[in-house]
Amino acid sequence: MGWDAYGQLKPRGDWARRSAPDFTRICPFSPEAADEDAIARNRLGISRHHDGRLGQFETAYVGHAAQGGFREIGSSGGMVTWVADELxxxxxxxxxAHVVPADPQADGRFFAYRISRSAEELREGARSRYYPVxxxxxxxxxxxxxGRYAVVGVPCFIKAVQLLRLQDxxxxxxxAYTLGLFCGHMKSAxxxxxxxxxxxxxxxxxRAVEYRRKDPGRPANWYTAHLTLADGSxxxxxxxxxxxxxxxxxxxxxSACDYCDDVVSETADIAFGDAWVEPYSSDGRGTNVVLVRNPDLGILVTQAMADGRLALEEVDAEFVAQTQAAGFRHRREGLAYRLCFSPPALPLxxxxxxxxxLPLRRKLVYRMRRRIAADGHRVFALARSAGMPWLYLRWARASKHVYEALTYLRGPLGRLLARFEGGADAR
Incomplete structure (x- = not known):
């Protein structure tokens, strides 16, 4: 894999140019590959619960890790690192196998996959990484x-691992285990x-990038970007x-993220997300929602709850889906609409x-997101090559203004659409 002009990792070399029939069975976006439902049935059998949005699962929880400072070092409730450490x-x-910070001077990237074999190494991978790997x-x-290994990843990575396991x-x-992360979309470098x-x-x-600097005194959804420079500042x-x-x-x-319909890592043995509903979203210490799919991991979690090492409360499918409501709208309702104007030659x-x-305003919101995602790469590349950051930043501010007018009914355009559609919320 290598970087393209837009800061995304793409196939490089001979294998990327020749036909590879075997690859169609392991690419998570291939129409020839098994879908998430089939993979889950093959791996998990029949689970206690099935929901069209969440897939199969045994139990769902909301809460956080109560031991060992895991909550403090994580972006959210610390559950991903806690489960990995417990295994x-x-x-x-x-x-x-998980994502950890890399040395940009040595590796040309800020983050990369690594295999950790100790608690100390695992903790280096805590927090969110919105970066290509x-x-x-x-x-x-x-x-x-x-040996036996666990793999941590976003939905398409975990799906690819499960498809590859069937071939290898x-x-x-x-x-032995896959730990999935809920996902909105992948960012470029x-x-x-x-x-x-x-x-x-x-x-x-x-030298280092943090996308979600945690502050217990502020709501969890108030993200802060944080950069560490070579001089230590x-x-x-x-x-x-x-x-x-x-x-x-x-x-x-x-661009592939516009054609993904898995928000919650449906093929993973256990999956984790942020509890984006009140009162949890206002708790700056961070709170997870957890979907346990593998019964063996269910026993591990319930034992830790009984020991007081995990502070979790059982919830239902509707609660979990509500915490990811925006993601499901984009990946289900939005995807259904995007399929109507996808390239005819693209097999899906x-x-x-x-x-x-859909109401007109929702169509406009989904089209605006698509334009921002597609045009942003090009505008940034132009500004970067010309040495004119202001070119991209002005475009981004204008695009964000239009998007938020459509989405949140702000400004003259938003008020006009509100009158046209009776103020219905398009988010």
């Missing part, structure tokens, strides 16, 4: 080094560069002050049916 501590796995190195390591007996045997532009920091001087800014700081608008989004097999049956 290592119990000897259920020998290593965990790829798994070839850790998969080769798993193939070459016997070594990975089938050695990958240029998102970090945009932070640097707006914080007046040369990207070559940036730091610069930061709240997302709402950034030209491209509205996550839902789709700045720097990978999705679990939603194409439909144009």
């Amino acid at each position: 290592l501590a119990r000897g259920l796995v020998d290593g965990v 790829e798994m070839s190195g850790v998969l080769e390591q798993i193939r070459s080094e016997p 007996p070594i990975l089938q045997e050695r990958i 240029r998102f970090a560069e945009s932070f640097a532009w707006q914080l007046q920091a040369p990207i070559g001087d940036v 730091a610069r930061w800014q709240d997302w709402w002050h950034l030209a491209d700081g509205d996550w839902g608008a789709g700045f720097f989004q990978n 097999s999705k679990r939603v049916t194409r439909s144009r049956d």
Whole structure:
């Protein structure tokens, strides 16, 4: 894999240019590959619960890790690192493949997959990473080094791992557990560069990027971008002050994300997200929602709850879906609409049916997101090559203004649409 002009990882070399029939069975977006429902049935059998949005699961929870400072070091409730650490501590796995900070001077990237084998190494991977990564190195390591492993990833990565396990007996045997992350979309590497532009920091001087700096005294959904520079100084800014700081608008989004219908890592053994509903979204300490799909991990979690090491409360499918309501609208309702104008030559097999049956304003919102995602890469590339950051930043602010007018009924355009459609919320 290598970087393209837009800061996204794309296939490089001979294999990317020749036909590879076997690859169609493991690419998570291939119409020839099994979908999430089929993968879950094959891996998990029949679960206690099934929901059209969440997939199969045994139990759902809201809460946080109560032991060991896991909550404090995580972006949310610390549950991802806690489960990974527990698997290592119990000897259920020998290593965990997850994303950790990388040295941009040595590796040319800020984050990369690594296999961690200790609690100390695991903690280096805590917090959110909105940055392109790829798994070839850790998969080769798993193939070459016997043992049992857990893999942490976003939905399409976990789906790819499950499809690959069906084709590769070594990975089938050695990958014991998959820990999935709820996902809105993948960003390009240029998102970090945009932070640097707006914080007046040369990207070559940036040594570390944090996308969600945690502050227990502020609501969890008040994101703060934080950069550490070569001289040890730091610069930061709240997302709402950034030209491209509205996550839902789709700045720097990978185009494939517009054709994904899995929000909650349906093929993972256990999956984690943020509890984006009150009172949890106002709790700056962070709170997770957890979907336990593998019964063995269910036993691990309930034992820890009984010991007071996890502070979790059981919830139903509707609660979990509500915490990710915006993601489901974009990936289900929005996807159904986007399928109506996808390229005719693009073969797609999705679990939603194409439909144009939407109010005008929602159609405009989805089209605006698509335009921002597509045009933003080009505008940023032009501004970058010309050495004119202001070109991108002015475009981004104008695009964000239009998007928020459509979405939140702000400004003259928003008020006009509100009168036209009776004030219905398009978000």
